[in-house]
Amino acid sequence: MMKKKKYRSIEQLKSRYGYGFTALWVIGFILFFGFPVIQSILYSFSTVNLSADGVNTNFVGLKNYQYLFKEHPDYTGWLTGDLSTILYSLPIILLVSLVLSLLLNQKFKGRIFFRAVYFVPVIIASGAVITLMFQTTSEELTGAGVSTAITSSMFSIEDVVGWLNIPDKIAQILKDIINNIFDLLWSCGVQTVLFIAGLQSIPATLYEASKVEGATKWEEFWFITFPSLGSVTLLVAVYTMVDIFTDTRNTVVNKAYTMINSGRFDETSAMLWAYFALVGIIMGAILFIYNRFLLKRWQ
Amino acid sequence: MTIADIKNMFTDPTKDILRKKKALNRSASLAWYVLRIIILLAIGYIIIYPLFYMIATSLRSRQSYYDSARVWIPSSVTIDFNYSEAWKFIKYPEGLANTVILEIIAGLIEVVTCSIVAYGFARFKFKLKPLFTAGLFLTILVPEIMVIIPRMVTYSKMDILGIFGLLADLTNGAVDLRPNLIGSPLAFYLPSLFAMGLRSGILIYIYIQFFKGLPYELEEAAWVDGAGPVKTFVSIALPSSSVVFTTVTVFSMIWHWNDTFLASMYVDSNFPLSVHLNRINQTLIAAAYYPHDPETQSFLMAACFLFILPPLIFYMFMQRKFIESIDRVGITG
Structure with a gap:
């Protein structure tokens, strides 16, 4: 009589352990992510009333969205403002952090010192401090600070704008970028760290071979370098997107805070999902272009 | 003809060119070195500037507020007044304790659970893995704010798979075991415990990349010797992962320390430090200070400095290890 084997193969055994290790996450995913996501989409299509024994929802279809885009006086304005911030910040942050990581990745004297300095924003630059430092004190900071000092000593933005005949909208964005130079540089911390980690994992043999050639x-x-960084760039792009997207200085997010606290869950959900959908479309388009035209060509 | 001339006749003329080229290369690389240092110093200055500004402003005394010519070295310095006011406004000791109880512990839990999950993702093949991976990317992609409302609703009556809810329905609400988690540390610990805490997705991703790079042979050998996967994970994978632990711990600690979002949603009193700092404008107005007043700037900056001081000290201790660990975590595709 053959002894009944407990497991058929080592693969099967391993796959069981795979489920075992990830089980925690699966439960978490359902409880704290999947379920809430569906719930919040449902809220955005309903009216939500809070009462003592919980939440009552009434399905109303697209009414919340219609209200936002047709009747709400400011919503579309907030959206375009926030989206343009995301659009100009993303390439700048990606480019700056890539350049910084390339500079910091090379071996030279004083590297440790510079890295220590450049990682300081990782420690400080999120949340309350940056808001206080760059928002409530912005006048003071730029009034006495480098930003205007540098730009006004080199050239006056107004002059250049008038001289080059740049349309007003683009000029405004240019001004925003220059005024936000601290803010943008400070947002590059984590990205630079991730890029350096990516750069380090490129095998040195590739560079040796190319040197010989x-x-x-x-x-x-x-x-x-660039093709090898493919997935890291993707991660950094997504991280940056999410980071800018959820920044409380964005008008939509800011308003969402106050609205959640006042208990208007339905409208807030609709507001956030419309915002997220738009950002998602942009993110998808960027990732598609990046994948299709930049990465594929070199691989 | 001297001996030197004869020697010259036989030396390779290319040697001279090579030497010249080498010298040129050396001067080019020196120029590049200098240029790089200048670029790095310039950007470093911009990065560090706000920090210096913060410290300098936080030290300015009442008399020197309007002396705009002296930004960096104030004409008179007070430490105790600005800092004692700031200390009061952000409720420093209580806030700090709350931050540690709510955020830091949640962060530590997250660091541990994420490593377990990531090991499962990195080392084992199973049928549903592509689906799980897609889910993992969704959690990175969809920000916390999108799911916060239903989470708060769930937390206000925490239930596991509707069991307690059913019990409450059956007994007409007489036996309602669903606890209200809003305001309790569990609201922070539970998601972390299930590897779904603050930005857990990215942490898991970093872990996965690192675990994939660990040599597989060692673990294979352990398998052959009869160690189960749990033992392999604990006694072989974990001890060689101090590098990735450093990176992930620093990230997790910092993100939790700076978190105002979850804290202001899940807690209704006993706020952590970050929330006190976030609401300092209101507190200042309540104490009859005008937030945009130059005098108030000193309090604000002192409060900011008090807030960043613990992470800054933490960073100073971790700095070397962290910087080196970045090199060795290795994120690839």
């Missing part, structure tokens, strides 16, 4: 530094960057 006589590649220039520029070619090295475009044909080795």
Whole structure:
């Protein structure tokens, strides 16, 4: 008589352990993510009344969204404002953090010192401090600070704008960028760290081979570094997007806070989901273009 | 003809060119070095500037507020007045205790549970893994604010799979075991316990990337020797992962320390420090200070400095380890 085996193969055993290790996360995903996501989408299509024995929802279809886009006086204005902030911040943050990580990744004297300095924003730059430092004191900061000092000593933005005949909207964005230079640089901390971690994992043999073949530094960057950073860039882009998206200085998020506290769950959910959908479309488009036209060409 | 001339005749003329090229290379690399230092110093200055500004302003005394010529070294310095006021406004000792109880412990739990989950993702093959991976990316993608409302509703009557709710329905509300978690530390601990805490997705992702890079042979050997996966994880994978633990712990601690969002939603009194700092404008107005007044700036900056001081000290201790760990975590595709 053959002895009944407990497990058929080591693969099967391993797959069981795979479920075992991730079980915690699966429960968490259902309880604290999947369920709330569905619930909050439902809220956005309903009217929600809070009462002593819980939450009563009434399905009303698209009414909340219709209200937001047709009747709400400011919502579309908030949306466009926030979206343009995201659109100009994302490429700048990505580019700056990539350049910084390339600079900090090389071996040179004083590297440790510079890294320690450059990682300071990782420690400080989120939440309350940055809001206080850059918002309530912005006049004071820029009034006495580097931002205007540098820009006004080099050139006056107004002059350049008038001189180049740049349309007002773009000029406004340019001004925003220059005025937000601290803010943008301070948002690059985590991204730089992630990029450095990515750079370190590129095998050194690739660079040695390219050196033998006589590649220039520029070619090295475009044909080795950049394609190898593919998934890291993706992670950083997504992280940055989410980071800017949830920033409390965004008008939509800011208003959502106050509305949650006043208990208007239905309208807040609709407001946030419309915002998230738009950001999601932009994010998807960027990721698609990045994947299709930048990454594929070199792989 | 001297001996030197004869020697010259036989030396390779390319040697000279090579030497010149080498010298050129050296000067080019020196120029590049200097340029890089200048760029790094310039950007570093912009990055560090607000910090210096914060410290300098927090030290200015009442008499020197209007002396705009002296931003950096105030004409007269007070430490005790500005800082004692700031200390009062952000309720420093209580706030600090709350931060530790609510946020820091949640962060530590998250660091541990995320490592377990990530090991499962990185080391085992199973049928539903692609689905789980997609879910993991969704949790990175969809921000906390999108799910906060239903979470608060759930927390106000915490239930596991509707069991207690059913019990309450059956007994017409006589036996309602559903606890209200809003305001209790459990609201922070529970998601962390299930690897679904503050930005857990990214932490899991970093862990996965690192675990994938660990040499598999060692674990294979442990398997052959009869150690189960749990033992392999605890006694082989974990001891060689101090690098990734440093990175993840720093991130998790910092994000939890700075978190105002969850804290202002889940807690209704006994706020952590970050919330007190976030609401300092209202507190200042209540204490008859005008937030945009230059005098008030000193309190604000003193409060900011008090708030960042613990993470800054933490960073000073961790700094070298953290900087080195970044090099070795290795995030790949």
